[in-house]
Amino acid sequence: MAIGASRNSPLQKAQSLGQSIWCDDISRNLIKSGRLEDLISRGVTGLTTNPTIFEKALNATHDYDLDIARLVASGKSNKDIFEELSIFDVQKVADALMEIYTDSNYTDGYVSYELSPNLADDTAASVEEALRLFSLINRPNLMIKVPATSSGIEALRKLISLGINTNVTLIFNVDTYEAVVRSYLSGLEDLVANGGDPSKVFSVASFFLARVDAAIDGVLKAKKGAAGNLNKSAISNAKIAYQKFTQHFSSPEFNALKLKGAMVQKPLWASTATKDPGLKDTFYFEELIAESTVMTMPEGLLKAVLDHAQVEKVISPDSIDPLKQISEIKKHGVDIEAVTSDLLAAGLESFAKSYTELITTIDRKRHSLNIKGYQSLFSHSQILNPAYKQIEQENIISRIWSHDHKLWHESPREIIDRLGWLEITKVMTPRINEICSFAHEINQSDFDYVVLLAMGGSAFAPELFSQIFKATRNHRKFYMLDSTHPDWVKSVSESIVLEKTLFIVSSKSGSTIEVDSFYLYFRDLIEQHVGSENAGKHFVAITDTSTPLAQLAKAQNFRKVFLNPENIGGRFSCLSFFGLVPSALQGIDVKSIITNVETMIVKSKLEDLELNEPARLAATIAAFSAQGIDKLVIITSPSLSTMGVWTEQLIAESLGKEGGDVIPIAGEPLLDPDSYGNDRLFVYIKLATDDNKSKDLQVEKLMDSGNPVICIELEGPAQIGAELYKWEFATAVIGALKHVHVFNQPDVQAAKDFAQNGLNFYMKEGQLIKAPEVLSVVDLFSLAKPGDYVSFLIYLSQTSSIDTAINRIREVIAKKFKLATSAGYGPRYLHSTGQLHKAGPNKGLFIQLVEPDSNSSNEVDISGAGYSFRVLNNAQANGDLIALVEQSRRVSRVFIAGTPEQTIEALSNQVLSVNVPS
Structure with missing residues (x-):
């Protein structure tokens, strides 16, 4: 029994009745993720693979990309790359199965490796290649897989005579099966005659099931009165083959070999995943449990078997008459021999196609940017190795x-x-239904707009999800407000119909000044339109437990409050309620996000x-x-x-x-x-x-x-x-x-404190604290050094034209000074790059773009706050400037004169006039 396996599982029950369970799947992820060990612990005792399986593994993941990049760099051909990748996998699987191999006295614990389909009709080349691979892979529990063509069957005899374990695949009818058995027995006789040890060589004959039913049923469905024979061909075919198995391996011919240690060639039931959706998924497993057989199945079917398969009957050669069923099928005009012959040809063609696609996939990958990216890093291995x-x-x-x-x-x-995000799927999966139910409730309402009021970590993820899932979002218009600039606030309020708007008030701490101000402003507007008694229905809160926002939401009858786990920090909260609730309200499939x-x-x-x-x-x-x-x-x-x-x-x-x-x-x-x-x-x-x-x-x-x-x-x-x-x-x-504390943000608070001091001063004196003197733009750039970066701190309402102007000046700086540039709108950047600006490497040249304090034309009052959004935005700009100066950062401030675009263009001209420091 496999270590850790349950004696009552369907796999173990089948094994106790003489059937081995193998998995039809090998991939790098299976091997290195721990899933292989898990499968073995559950009762899997062997694995098989083929070009189709490997091609899917290559296409479905990037797990092989690093190795492909290395092999490409070493000059390997596509074929060589495939061989090296697949042999590595097969060797690892063989090692994992070695204990089963030895404990079973070499009757189990094998891994199969398929010959190139190009050799299907060449006996000599097949034998030569099999010997090469068996030597190269160098594992005693390796099984070389050859097709059941006439050449493949002839190759089987030679391989067995040479002591090479062999899996004969693509067997669809009994005549072919018997030819395979006879070849195996002849190979054993040759081995013994040459002085070999037959106790060290093993073989299986892979008899296909679902493909047979699919092909024959396709013919039967066109025949009148044949419906009662559907899904019976493969089982009957296999049972006849099993009868032949018992006859051949109880014969005097085999018994003589058995005395010398020879083992039976086990029938292996392959193609076991049902193709008829009307059949129970575990149908073939339940129908073909038999002594001295192997059942191979894909991982998905294994899970189904473990979950709900029944192990109630065992076939024996004396208890059934499958010939009668086959005869009944033939009466309806089905030429079973012709159908199965076509299946062999189709199987060979399919494997050849998969092999070609496999090589094509490797070729595509070798020329992909991902591979070239790895190669761009190889020359820096001396840099990378210490970190690894x-x-x-x-x-x-x-x-x-x-x-x-x-x-x-x-x-x-x-x-x-702050480490709750590590197991985010365990935390959020049970809550997905709650999120989706609320989204469904809102879908049944009259809300046509959703406005997210948030800052920093609570804001960026919903914005990203909104962008990437744009094609599948619902009709509802989504706006995110994370700026205190009055024009920005006004642009949101003027874009919505208040009576049809749901506001998400999102704040981990529940006391962020920007979010508090947004709420005060929109709560007042909503109350003016729907009345104070109905206003709460237009608000949803996302916050931690026991925060001021949680208490406020309860007191003011918010429609819903989502209490996020407290052990998830703000910038690590993208997959929690903070990211998923606003996304679900846009019709985004949040379940798929979490599942992946x-x-x-x-x-x-x-x-x-x-x-x-x-x-x-x-x-x-x-x-x-x-x-x-x-x-x-x-x-x-x-x-x-x-x-x-x-x-x-x-x-x-x-x-x-x-x-x-x-x-x-x-x-x-x-x-x-x-x-x-x-x-x-x-x-x-x-x-x-x-x-x-x-x-x-x-x-x-x-x-x-x-x-x-x-x-x-x-x-x-x-x-x-x-x-x-x-x-x-x-x-x-x-x-x-x-050794950096990644879960705190000690210097973000400094700018907040300076801004709050400015607001307090304003509410007492009616004006903001005067900002400190800073460098001119020319003086700022005269201090630039190689390795510095330039950051634009923009206290304006974002527009596409301002973005374009900023990108132009970033390009000017990059080309003239070869310095990196960043740009952020205030105050949103205070909750992201603000920490880096003040406490990261002192390599920043900071240019703050602000409107003159005298510009009061865009005043937007905040009900009950004692200050307007213009005052708040200016206080935050001043607070950040003071914090940068306090940290001895190189900073300049530019006031908007004319339009923002004109000011940025003039700034660009100033930058061009500066001499590059030598």
Whole structure:
């Protein structure tokens, strides 16, 4: 019995009756994720594979990409790459099954490896290739798989005579099966005659089931009165074969060989997943349990068998008369021999096609940006290796999962109570129905607008989900407000119909001044339109337990309050209520987002860094930044532009302190390679369904120029949750590598305090505190040094024309100074890059763009606050300026004169006039 297996499971019951259970699936993920050990513990005693299975594994994941990149770099051909990848997998599976192999006296515990389908009709070449592979793979429990063609059957005899374990596949009828058995017996006789040991060679004959039923039933369905014979061909065929098996292996011929140690050639029931949706999924398993047989099945069917299969009957050669059933089928004009002959031809064609597609997939991958990205990193292996070793030597992965706070800080404060995001699927999966039920309730209402009132970590993820799922969102218009600029607030209020608007008030602390101000403003407007007694129905709260917002929501009769787990920090909350509730209200499938996260969680637990994508990403970023390549430039495809902003916020606020030296750069114009300094590590995150041709070419130019590039490709929108989790875990690992406390934000509060002081002064004196004197733009750039970056701090209402103007000046700076540039609108950036600006490396040149204090034409009052949005926005700009000066940062302030676009153009001209420091 397999270690840890239940004696009462269907697999174990079948094994107790003499049937071995094998899995028809091999992949790198299966091997390294722990799923293989789990399958073995549940009673699986062998595995099989073929080109189709391997091709699917290559296409479905990026698990092989790193190895493909290495093999391409070493000059390997596509065929050689396939062989090396697949042999590695087969060797690992063989090792995992070795104990079963020895304990069963060599009657179980095998892994099959298929010959190239191109050899199906060449006996000599098949034997030669089988001998080469058996020697190369070098595992006694390897089984070479050959097809049941006449040449393959002839090859079987030769291979058995040479002591090579053989799996004969694609058997569809009894005549072929008997030919296979006879060839096996002849091979044993040859082996004995040559002085070989027949007790060390084993074989199975793979008899296919579902394909037979599908083909014959296709004929029967066209015959009148034949309906009663559907789904009976394969079982009857197999039972006749089993009768032949017992006859041959109880014959005097075999008994003589048995005395010398020979083993029976077990029938292996293959193609066991039903193709008729009307059949029970475990049909073939339940019908063909028999002594001295093997049942192989895909992993999905294994799960079904473990879940609900019945093990109640065992076939024996004397208890059934399958010939009668086959005769009945033939009476309806079915030429079974012709049908099964066609199935063999189709099977060979299918495997040949899969092999061709497999080689094509490898060829496509070898030319993909992902592979080229890996290759762009290989030349920097001397940089990367220390980070990989540190992760292993300090047991960083296991210590993260054991919540060891000392990875980041000696004190557990704000660490052990901030790690709830690690098991986010366990936390949120039980709550998905609650979210979806509420979304359904809102769908039945008259709400045509949803407005999210949020800042920082509570805001970025819903904005990203809204963008990437744009094609599948519902009719409801979604707006996010995370700016206190009066024009921005006014643009939202003027875009909605208040009576038809649902507001989501989102704040982890429940006391964020911006969110509080948004709520006061819109609550007053709603009450004016629907009355105070009905106003609460227009508000939903997302916050932690016992926060001021939670209490307010209860007191003011909010429609719904979602209380988020307190042990999930704000910037790590994207997959919690903060990210999922606003998304569900837009009609986004939040269940698929969460479901896909589990795969990345499994990967993040692996000690093997080749499969632990988050840890590998972390090691790469940390290693380069330690060498002064500290600007992490985030490039995205069109549907993922907000991903750059989200990632920038996560990294900047988590690592921008205590010596953290990673400076994320998002939204920078993508330029020719000669416009960049040597301090850039590029990461290109793209959605496969986007039109990426132009950016692909630009990124390829970066690689060709020797720049290190990490390429990440998402197959579809539903993968976004897994990708966000990857970056969260990677950030935690980077923090551990650099011993930075990633879960606090000590310097964000400074700007908040200065802003609050300004508001207090305003409410007492009627004016804001005077801002400190700062550098002129010319003086600022005269202090620029290689390795610096320029950051625009924009206290304006965002428009596409301002964005365009900012991008133009960012391009000017990059080309003239080769400096990285970032840009953020205030006060939203205070909750993201603000931490980095004040406590990260002192490499920033900060340019604050503000409107004159005298500009009161855009006043928007906040009911009951004692100040307007204009005053709040200006106080926040002043507070941030003071905080930057207090930290001895290089900063300039530019007041808007004329239009913002004109001011930015004039600023660009000033920058062009500055001499580049030598």
